Structures are given as structure tokens and as C-alpha cells.
Amino acid sequence: MSFHEKLEYVDQFQEEYRVVRKTMVTVMTVAQQPLRLNCFGFFEFTQDRFYELLSMAYSLFAFFNDFV
Numbered sequence: 121m122s123f124h125e126k127l128e129y130v131d132q133f134q135e136e137y138r139v140v141r142k143t144m145v146t147v148m149t150v151a152q153q154p155l156r157l158n159c160f161g162f163f164e165f166t167q168d169r170f171y172e173l174l175s176m177a178y179s180l181f182a183f184f185n186d187f188v
Contacts, residue, residue: 129137157165 127137127140155167159165163169
């Protein structure tokens with residue numbers, strides 16, 4: 121049984137119940153947003169840009185590794 125199935129409404133703890141539900145909705149909403157880092161307004165660093173940078177770094181490494 122998952123934790124959210126165990127979360128039962130009890131009149132005595134109605135305020136805590138609402139706070140937990142609101143927090144869960146907030147976390148779920150934020151977690152669905154893509155990760156974006158603003159680099160001082162010059163450009164936006166996204167996951168796709170990270171993969172491009174990683175690919176270029178590996179290509180450069182492979183290029184220099186051929187000389188050794």
C-alpha cells in the first residue's frame with residue numbers, strides 16, 4: 121500500500137491534511153517543469169544544451185586521445 125493511500129482524512133487533523141495535500145501538489149507541479157539555468161542573462165542552460173556540451177567534450181577528448 122502506497123503512502124498516499126494511507127493518507128486518511130480525520131476531522132481532528134484537517135488543517136495538517138490540507139497542508140500535506142497542498143505541499144504534494146506543489147512538489148508535483150515543480151517536478152514536472154524542465155530544468156533550466158539562466159547564466160546571468162547570456163544564455164539558458166537546459167538539459168539539451170548539457171548533452172550537446174557533453175558530446176562536444178567527448179569528441180574533443182577522442183580527438184586528442186588519438187594523438188597519444
